[in-house]
Amino acid sequence: MSLFKAASTVSLLTLASRVTGLLRDLLMAAFFGASAMTDAFNVAFRIPNLFRRLFAEGAFSQAFVPSLAHTKAQQGDESTRRLIDSVATVLAWVLLAASVIGVAAAPVLVWALASGLGKDPQAFDAAVLMTRWMFPYIGFMSLVALSAGILNTWRRFAVPAATPVLLNIAMILAAWLGAPFFRDRGIEPIYAMAAGVMLGGVLQLGIQIPTLARLGLLPRIGVSVARIREAWRDPGVRRVLSLMGPALLGVSVAQISLLINTQIASHLPTGSVTWLFYADRLMEFPTALLGVALGVVLMPQLAAARGAGDDERYSAMLDWGLRLVLLLAAPASAALLVFAHPLVATLFHYGAFRDSDVLQVSLALAGYGVGLLGLVGIKVLAPGFYASQDMRTPVRIAIVVLVLTQLMNLGLVPLFKHAGLALSIGLGALINAGWLLVGLLRRGSWRPAPGWGRFLLQVIAATALLAVFLMWASAQFPWTELRAQASLRVALLAGMLAAAAAIYFGALWAAGVQLRQFVTR
Template sequence: MSLFKSASLVSLLTLASRITGLVRELLIAATFGASALTDAFNVAFRIPNLLRRLFAEGAFSQAFVPVLAATREKDGEAATRELINQVATVLAWALTLTCILGVLAAPALVWAMAAGLQQNPQGFDAAVVLTRWMFPYIGFMSLVALAAGVLNTWRRFAVPAATPVLLNVAMIGAAWWGAPWFAARGWEPIYALAGGVMLGGLLQLGVQLPALARLGLLPRIGLTGSALRAAWRHPGTQRILTLMLPALLGVSVAQISLLINTQIASHLATGSVSWLTYADRLMEFPTALLGVALGVVLLPQLSAARAADDGQRYSDLLDWGLRLVVLLAIPCAVALLTFAQPLVAVLYHYGAFTAADVRQTSLALMGYGVGLLGLIAVKVLAPGFYAQQDIRTPVKIAVAVLVFTQCMNLLLVPHLAHAGLALAIGLGALLNAGWLLVGLVRRGAYRPSPGWARFGLQVLAASALLAVFLLWSSAQVDWVHAVQAGRRVLSLALIVAGAVVVYFGVLMLAGVQLRQFVRK
């Protein structure tokens, strides 16, 4: 399968995950509303999710995949299977201990995450119970991360990309059928969601195990103390642990930034946190569909090229990924900057979501749009360092960008309020991507292929005409006041279709050969 087809497959499955996730949130809101118990569930669910982002999908994946790909390239299949077995043994023991401690320490964890729940004893107690039920979810997701790393290295991208849908489906089922079933038996319906989370984790792991078995890579976990000691001393395990430490710091930086921005937004006008959240969910669609897909596909390929000391293929892979980012991210950014209000109105302007909310969310979305190219490019550039087993450099850059972003907040928030927070994130993302790019070029790891100037001008010309088309189209419809919901949706669909024709039509007339992106 070509890299383009692989990235397209991951992108399509990620879209399915985002759509089912939106359905999940809408159904939970409709079923449970907003109460002390829903706050308790959200806090309890956030605890294993935070650990998942820090360890499973973050630090562990960034450290494991490059070492796995390098071992496969240099030492062969037998050594790779041995590495998988040893890492799985250490991981299983660590997860067992972590889950036991998490269940026992649930009251302290809930207090650390949301001490304010103590104002409502029912909510605090429910959060503790839900945390205890859902904490083992981090165990499932860490093993899922291990399996996904193996499958992605063997270029089996479909199963890992599809598994997040299973969590959403399980939680939809818990809200739709489980909650009434609990209520009929006199049990608190919110606890059904905890069952949905655990079922979703079990399903995600369950579908990956047969895929590993078909490759002959199902891990063998050592259950004795001697097996654990041998696994701990394995050079591959030690290398992964060494790489995880800076990776953990890097992932923590992003979470710290999120916490700081949420804290600042909470001191602004009422609704600021929600406006940023709604805009962020819209912005995540292009970043996930393009950036995450490219990162998943490129990291094992870059790692293999680096392990084989094939500098030309390594550089060509980065060049291909960056050209695809420029081709698709710039028009998306143009759409967020020129067409934000129609997008927000069509998706959110119903019921209690007022015209003022549309305007404020649109401003935040435009702030994010400024840095969309950087947000997506980082997903390609950072794996360029991870593939070299260099995690420290991206982490140092991330820390510097965090400081820069907070300085921008000091300058922008007094004038732009919540939109200043979004703009600061966008500017920080551009700085992050630019810094990573310069670093790869300076060390000679990335050598841009000929034709970038011509390609850049072609994309800018097509994007300029796209901006004109979207500005004109936006002015033809009163998206907020006069248009019924059905007409808004139809108008948006027609304009998006027209925008695609305008953009890619201009590119082809300008001589861009789109087939160049479909490469092996």
């Protein structure tokens, strides 16, 4: 399977995930709006997600996938299966202990993440209860990350990319059926969403098992003291743990920034946490479709090229990935900047979602849009270091960027409130990506292929045309006033975006860009 075909498969399945996730958010926005109780749910859901991103999909994946690829290439199937079993054993028992501690420490975790909820005791108590319900979700997702790392190394990208759809389906059912069921029985409806999260975790893990079993790679978790001790002493596990240290620090920096921003937002006007949440969800669409898909496909391939000493292939894959990032992320960034209001109005402006909510989410989305190119670029640039088992350089860069981001918050938040938080993240992402890019150039890991200067100018010109058209489209139609004409508004949005895409790719074609070069890699 070519890199483009693999990335396209992951991207299409990620699109399915994001579409169902968007439907989930639409139902939540219409049913719950933006209130203290939605803030409570978003804080409670963010806590297990924080740990999931730190350990499961963050440090663990960054350390495990290169180690697994190296073991597979150098030591054969038997050693690889032994590594999988040992890592699964250690991971399962650590997760069990972490879940017990997390449930017990829920009040402290909620206070640490959003102490501003304490102004509303009912919301704070609801956040604590939902945190206790959802904290074991990290256990399911960590085992899902283990399974995904195995399948991606064996170039089975489809199942791991499809699993998030199951979480969204579970939460859609929770909002559509569970919330009315709870409300009719005098139970706070938002609690149904917490139950949906746990159901989704079970489904996501379950769907991985058949594929792993067919490949003969289903992890065998040890339950005896002797087996657990043996797993801890396994050299492969030790290597993964040694790589997880700096990787965890690097991922922690990003999550610390998120935690600080959530803490700040909880002290801003009511609804700020939720406005940022919806803006973040829309920003994640292009980030996941482009950056995550490329990162998932490139990581094991870069690790294999580095392990084989094939520096030319390593550089060529990075060059292909970076060109594709620029080609697709630049117009997406422009769209979020100048077309945020129509996007938010069309997607969320229903039910309890007010005109003022549309405005506030749009401002935050534009802030994220400033840095979208950096946010997507990091997903390709960072694996360039991880594949070489260099976790420290991205960590050092991330720490400096964290400090810079918070310094920017000091000036931006008083001026722009919650939108200032989004803008600081966007600017920080651009700095981070630029620094990583310079690092790869200096060490010679990426040697740019000829034609970059011309390609950059072609993309800038085409993006400018797209931005001008979308600015006109944003001002041409009364997007919020079309609330009662939902079908017309959706049709207008689809038409404007399709026209913008045609303008962009038409301009690229007229400028001489050969899109076929991206497909044949």
